[in-house]
Each structure stands twice: as C-alpha cells, then as structure tokens.
Amino acid sequence: MTQAARVVLQDAKHAIERHSDTLQSEAFRVSWFAIVGLLRAVGHVLEKVDSELSLATKRAIKESWSQLQATRPEPTIFWGFIEAERNRFLKNYEHGISRSITVPAATEGHWVTVDCSNSRGGEFAPGSKLESRISDGPYAGCYEKDIAWEAYDWWATYLDEIDKLAAIYSRV
Numbered sequence: 390m391t392q393a394a395r396v397v398l399q400d401a402k403h404a405i406e407r408h409s410d411t412l413q414s415e416a417f418r419v420s421w422f423a424i425v426g427l428l429r430a431v432g433h434v435l436e437k438v439d440s441e442l443s444l445a446t447k448r449a450i451k452e453s454w455s456q457l458q459a460t461r462p463e464p465t466i467f468w469g470f471i472e473a474e475r476n477r478f479l480k481n482y483e484h485g486i487s488r489s490i491t492v493p494a495a496t497e498g499h500w501v502t503v504d505c506s507n508s509r510g511g512e513f514a515p516g517s518k519l520e521s522r523i524s525d526g527p528y529a530g531c532y533e534k535d536i537a538w539e540a541y542d543w544w545a546t547y548l549d550e551i552d553k554l555a556a557i558y559s560r561v
Contacts, residue, residue, distance in 0.1 A: 390446065390555070391548040393438040394431050398544050401427035405537045410521050413488070413505040413512045421484055421533070428540050429475035435548070445558035449551045466543045469527040470536055486533050487524040490517055 404423045412420055436454065440447040462468045478484050488506035490513060493499070503513045506521075523529055528536045 390442060391435060391439050391450075391551055392442070394435040394544075394548055397427055397431045397434050398541065398548065401431065401537075401544075402541055405534060405541060408534050408537070410518050410532075410534075411516055413515075413519070414508045414510065417486075417488060417506050418484065421486060422478055424537050425471070425475045425478050425484075428471050428537065428544065431544050431548075432471075435551070443555070443559065445561075446551075446555040448558050449554035452554065453547065453551050464543065465527045466536075466540050471540050471543075473526060485524050485526060486521060488519050488521040490514055490519050 401424060404420065404427055408420045408424060432454075435450055440450045457464075457467065474485055484506065486506055489502050489504055491500050491502045492514065494501045505513060505519050521533060523531050523533050523536060
C-alpha cells in the first residue's frame, strides 16, 4: 500500500486548495514552495517509506519508477512540471510563475504592471485578483493552480496503479 505517500499527497491537496490568485510576495512564494515541494515529496516518500511495507509493494514501486524513467520526458506533468519546478525552486529559489497586476499610471492613458510574485515585504492593492501564469516550459501560459491539480491527479492515478500492481505481486 502507498500509505505514507498518500498522506503527503493529501497535504499537497490541502496546499493547492488554499493557494489563491490574491497571494503576493512572501505569502505567494511560501504557498507555491509548499505545493511544488509536496508534489515532489510524494515520490520520495513512496520510495523511502512505502517501499519498506512489503516486498510486493517494494517491487511495484521499483518497477513503476523504472518505467517512469524509461519514458522520460513523458509524462510531461512529472518531468516538465513536478520535477522541473521543484528543482528550480528548491535549488535556485526561483519559480516559473509570472504573477502581476496592471494598474492605471499617474499619466492618463498609461498603465503600470507590478510584479507581485518576487517583491519583498508588503502587498500592492491587497486582496486584488492577480494575473498569474506559468512563464515558461511545457505549461507556459497556464494558470499554475490548474497544473498543480493536474499533477495531484497524476500522482493519485500513479499510486493507484502501484497499489494494483502490489496486490498482484502479493498473490504470487
């Protein structure tokens, strides 16, 4: 069974549910870091914790991971988002999100766009809905929360498949 990995996945769900398009500065970065870190941690906990539950589970996890590595760069949701965004954020403290608000400037007819994801201390127009999109890679232009949900769904299916495979191996 993929028990421990499912706890991490549940925590990722909690973080995604609370991620909002009004978060700015530190609140945004902490929320996004939690999401991408938890989404990647599912696989690490699967390998380090759940693989110790039984030989059948260990075999199913190892086989599934080998298949995932063999199909790289597919599935894109894992290699192009879960793995890539986690590595970028964890190793460089950079994220792939463009989050901003455009407001009228003091000069009539002019507009100013304010970066709301990389600022430090405080908020600009608190509570305002921000334009928020993934800035590059295979999901460029997509709302990050939608892709986080896609990653959540992918993990749920992946864990279900491992549980099915482990059940087969436990009968052999």
